[in-house]
Amino acid sequence: TKTMQNQHAPIPELYVSHESAQKLKVEAADLPSWDLTPRQICDLELLMNGGFNPLKGFLSEEDYNGVVDNMRLADGTLWPMPITLDVSQKFADSIEPGQDIALRDQEGVILAILSITDRFTPNKAKEAEKVFGADDIAHPAVNYLHNVAGPVYLGGPIIGIQPPMHYDFRARRDTPNELRAYFRKLGWRKVVAFQTRNPLHRAHQELTFRAAKECQANLLIHPVVGMTKPGDVDHFTRVRCYEAVLDKYPAATTTMSLLPLAMRMAGPREAVWHGLIRKNHGVTHFIVGRDHAGPGKNSAGEDFYGPYDAQDLFKEFEEEMGIEMVPFKHMVYVQERAQYEPADEIEEGVTVLNISGTELRRRLAEGLEIPDWFSFPDVVSELRRTRPPRSKQGFTVFFTGFSGSGKSTIANALMVKLMEMGGRPVTLLDGDIVRKNLSSELGFSKEHRDLNIRRIGYVASEITKNGGIAICAPIAPYATTRRAVREDIESYGAFVEVHVATTIEECEKRDRKGLYKLAREGKIKEFTGISDPYDVPENPELRLDTDGVDVDYCAQQVLLKLESMGLIGAE
Numbered sequence: 001t002k003t004m005q006n007q008h009a010p011i012p013e014l015y016v017s018h019e020s021a022q023k024l025k026v027e028a029a030d031l032p033s034w035d036l037t038p039r040q041i042c043d044l045e046l047l048m049n050g051g052f053n054p055l056k057g058f059l060s061e062e063d064y065n066g067v068v069d070n071m072r073l074a075d076g077t078l079w080p081m082p083i084t085l086d087v088s089q090k091f092a093d094s095i096e097p098g099q100d101i102a103l104r105d106q107e108g109v110i111l112a113i114l115s116i117t118d119r120f121t122p123n124k125a126k127e128a129e130k131v132f133g134a135d136d137i138a139h140p141a142v143n144y145l146h147n148v149a150g151p152v153y154l155g156g157p158i159i160g161i162q163p164p165m166h167y168d169f170r171a172r173r174d175t176p177n178e179l180r181a182y183f184r185k186l187g188w189r190k191v192v193a194f195q196t197r198n199p200l201h202r203a204h205q206e207l208t209f210r211a212a213k214e215c216q217a218n219l220l221i222h223p224v225v226g227m228t229k230p231g232d233v234d235h236f237t238r239v240r241c242y243e244a245v246l247d248k249y250p251a252a253t254t255t256m257s258l259l260p261l262a263m264r265m266a267g268p269r270e271a272v273w274h275g276l277i278r279k280n281h282g283v284t285h286f287i288v289g290r291d292h293a294g295p296g297k298n299s300a301g302e303d304f305y306g307p308y309d310a311q312d313l314f315k316e317f318e319e320e321m322g323i324e325m326v327p328f329k330h331m332v333y334v335q336e337r338a339q340y341e342p343a344d345e346i347e348e349g350v351t352v353l354n355i356s357g358t359e360l361r362r363r364l365a366e367g368l369e370i371p372d373w374f375s376f377p378d379v380v381s382e383l384r385r386t387r388p389p390r391s392k393q394g395f396t397v398f399f400t401g402f403s404g405s406g407k408s409t410i411a412n413a414l415m416v417k418l419m420e421m422g423g424r425p426v427t428l429l430d431g432d433i434v435r436k437n438l439s440s441e442l443g444f445s446k447e448h449r450d451l452n453i454r455r456i457g458y459v460a461s462e463i464t465k466n467g468g469i470a471i472c473a474p475i476a477p478y479a480t481t482r483r484a485v486r487e488d489i490e491s492y493g494a495f496v497e498v499h500v501a502t503t504i505e506e507c508e509k510r511d512r513k514g515l516y517k518l519a520r521e522g523k524i525k526e527f528t529g530i531s532d533p534y535d536v537p538e539n540p541e542l543r544l545d546t547d548g549v550d551v552d553y554c555a556q557q558v559l560l561k562l563e564s565m566g567l568i569g570a571e
């Protein structure tokens with residue numbers, strides 16, 4: 001019963017009282033301040049509300065070294081993950097240990113005060129090797145460490161002023177103490193938690209319910225809504241999916257709470273970290289599956305961790321952590337018996353059905369059937385709403401080529417043909433239109449051209465995100481800039497680069513606007529193809545040779561390309 005009392009008793013938070021907070025906030029306005037990154041905001045929230053108990057702030061250098069080297073703070077306490085405040089060199093140079101700084105959210109609201117005790121430059125290669133298992137940027141956290149995180153870490157205790165603001169799913173968010181109080185109120189003594197960053201399907205429902213039954217515990221679905229693996233289904237969609245699955249458990253056995261954690265995908269160390277966080281939330285049992293918090297493949301195409309490394313490490317520290325591991329059974333559907341069963345309990349000769357994550361994404365992308373044995377109809381329709389098939393998603397067609405190559409004319413013809421087909425709104429971002437409405441102050445230096453293209457890319461990415469078709473037709477002479485725009489857009493939909501490959505000789509011969517003549521006479525400076533560079537696209541989705549062919553034919557070729565990419569076509 002001692003453990004039960006501990007499990008329900010409040011754990012320490014780092015917040016000051018309401019009155020002190022108001023006062024501190026006013027005083028903190030004069031302190032040097034650091035604008036927290038999204039990941040730092042997640043870390044700070046769990047530091048302040050006790051989710052990262054026993055941490056009292058961002059790690060000091062001594063604690064950091066202990067955590068990196070052997071998963072222990074300087075005083076010997078088990079803690080597997082470096083929780084550090086990474087800052088720019090410039091900011092680090094502007095402050096001194098001994099000083100207090102204000103930590104602000106992205107709108108400038110002061111959330112906490114950090115009393116700096118330590119300022120140090122970490123050995124990131126070592127951190128990567130020790131914590132994540134390899135200094136390989138195919139690992140999302142290693143990539144973050146090298147390419148996003150600042151070079152200097154600040155350590156020291158935190159004084160919490162207010163939690164970060166959340167406007168979404170407020171009723172589903174609980175601090176560790178709120179969950180503890182909830183379990184106490186309901187008389188839940190044994191609680192098994194399920195950690196997830198993916199939508200739940202039938203197999204998950206089966207396995208979590210079985211896990212709860214086996215340890216005679218109540219069940220907490222505890223999904224991460226802070227930061228997960230890049231490319232995951234967004235948390236808004238996932239939470240709507242989870243709510244649909246929640247109805248499938250017997251009433252009063254199961255609850256759900258959202259965890260604002262920024263995951264690192266650190267496999268074994270992450271599993272131990274997750275366990276400690278759940279323990280802080282009043283949980284007694286924790287489900288650890290195959291490849292728990294796995295980061296995917298390394299740059300040699302192999303797994304970073306063995307499939308059961310996380311279970312092994314968790315088991316090693318289970319007693320010290322005071323939370324019991326429930327090993328995840330891999331559940332598969334047995335067709336003959338129309339039910340899910342643990343894969344290791346199935347005899348030879350029966351038909352086992354399975355749909356992998358990749359296959360599920362393919363079926364969603366192509367609008368194909370997803371059977372009822374695999375998932376719940378409500379979950380599937382939520383996923384379909386968020387990930388419509390390609391033929392209903394937005395996309396961008398990006399023409400590039402010399403002035404007078406025919407970009408605008410072909411782009412116009414394409415727009416009209418797409419409007420004739422209907423279904424999605426179409427916007428033409430022609431060079432002239434953009435330079436009039438978005439970029440009227442810009443000239444033709446490299447810097448200005450890049451700015452112009454980035455603006456076009458931004459507007460096109462918004463259109464693409466919202467399910468429309470953006471047709472862009474600037475010269476866009478620089479390959480690196482075109483690539484940056486492609487990357488912005490591809491997170492929302494397809495980017496179709498069309499090189500209008502009319503030669504400079506032909507453009508000059510046509511000289512529709514008389515600009516080439518002026519350029520030759522030196523009356524227009526920095527003229528693309530005459531006195532300014534043009535990087536020929538190396539791998540465009542389509543290259544149009546306009547020599548001796550009419551506009552209609554060119555536009556037709558683009559349409560055929562779009563069709564072959566699945567972007568337009570039969571309903």
Ligand code: PPS
Pocket residue numbers: 402403404405408431432435444448449450452453473474475476477513515524525526527528532
């Ligand atoms: S860029 O490089 O992508 O930002 O250029 P863009 O916005 O497409 O603008 C190109 C049009 O501007 C006219 N123009 C020039 N083009 C190239 N170089 C110089 N120095 C220049 N000065 C003016 C020209 O008419 C281009 O129009 P298009 O429609 O391409 O013929």
